[in-house]
Amino acid sequence: MTDALSIQNVSHSFGRFQALKDVTLNVPRGGFTALLGVNGAGKTTLFSLITRLYDNASGRIEVAGHDLRRQPGAALARLGVVFQSRALDADLTVAQNLAYHAALHGIGRREARARSLEVLAQVGLSDRLDAKVSALSGGQQRRAEIARALIHRPQILLLDEATVGLDVKSRAEVVALTRSLTTTGVSALWATHILDEIRPDDGLVILHKGQVLADGRAGDLGCDLTAKFLQLTGEQA
Ligand SMILES: Nc1ncnc2c1ncn2[C@@H]1O[C@H](COP(=O)(O)OP(=O)(O)OP(=O)(O)O)[C@@H](O)[C@H]1O
Numbered sequence: 001m002t003d004a005l006s007i008q009n010v011s012h013s014f015g016r017f018q019a020l021k022d023v024t025l026n027v028p029r030g031g032f033t034a035l036l037g038v039n040g041a042g043k044t045t046l047f048s049l050i051t052r053l054y055d056n057a058s059g060r061i062e063v064a065g066h067d068l069r070r071q072p073g074a075a076l077a078r079l080g081v082v083f084q085s086r087a088l089d090a091d092l093t094v095a096q097n098l099a100y101h102a103a104l105h106g107i108g109r110r111e112a113r114a115r116s117l118e119v120l121a122q123v124g125l126s127d128r129l130d131a132k133v134s135a136l137s138g139g140q141q142r143r144a145e146i147a148r149a150l151i152h153r154p155q156i157l158l159l160d161e162a163t164v165g166l167d168v169k170s171r172a173e174v175v176a177l178t179r180s181l182t183t184t185g186v187s188a189l190w191a192t193h194i195l196d197e198i199r200p201d202d203g204l205v206i207l208h209k210g211q212v213l214a215d216g217r218a219g220d221l222g223c224d225l226t227a228k229f230l231q232l233t234g235e236q237a
Pocket residue numbers: 014017019037038039040041042043044045046161
């Protein structure tokens with residue numbers, strides 16, 4: 001079966017600074033893969049290439065088997081993204097935000113309403129359809145962002161540090177929600193610098209200074225992930 005996301009030999013430079021160096025990784029269908037790296041590792045740059053905010057000049061990126069360069073429409077239609085910064089309009093209701101994002105994907109009003117109910121049920125916000133986004137808690141807003149990213153039924157979700165700014169309980173809920181979504185068939189690539197968000201059964205890619213240092217099942221790196229991470233990256237505890 002084709003992977004939900006396949007990245008082969010991708011590099012990217014800002015002027016003379018090489019932010020990504022020959023990055024190769026795969027996210028299987030229905031899997032939760034953590035992309036772990038300290039600030040500046042290159043996670044956002046990689047997401048910017050996958051979402052085509054930057055043009056990838058080298059290597060190859062495929063979303064659900066669709067080459068991003070040759071079939072950008074088909075590839076992006078299968079991609080849902082939760083950005084680090086807020087993508088919902090706080091002055092609009094959840095329903096209005098979802099309707100707007102559905103329209104961007106060419107989904108009609110009636111279908112958008114049905115899908116909004118569907119995705120809000122998936123993220124546990126069924127009762128907040130008509131609430132203003134500004135009236136939601138931080139954790140609920142992140143869940144609404146995930147609902148937005150699901151509205152066009154993507155095959156893979158990219159989440160860039162989706163728990164930034166949340167308290168410990170909300171953080172745990174958002175990770176658990178994302179992990180549970182992967183049991184329904186959607187895949188997740190979860191960029192983070194927080195080791196305790198990662199479980200032994202998760203896929204794990206360690207990105208450091210633009211290079212992949214490890215790629216496999218998190219549990220296979222040993223029982224002390226923190227020690228292993230520090231050993232691989234040379235970072236101080
Ligand atoms: N537009 C840019 N111009 C020049 N350098 C950049 C640009 N964007 C990122 N960089 C550099 O590329 C490297 C990777 O940055 P990137 O934002 O991808 O890392 P990250 O892992 O997402 O970190 P963070 O968690 O802080 O967002 C960093 O050294 C950063 O300073």
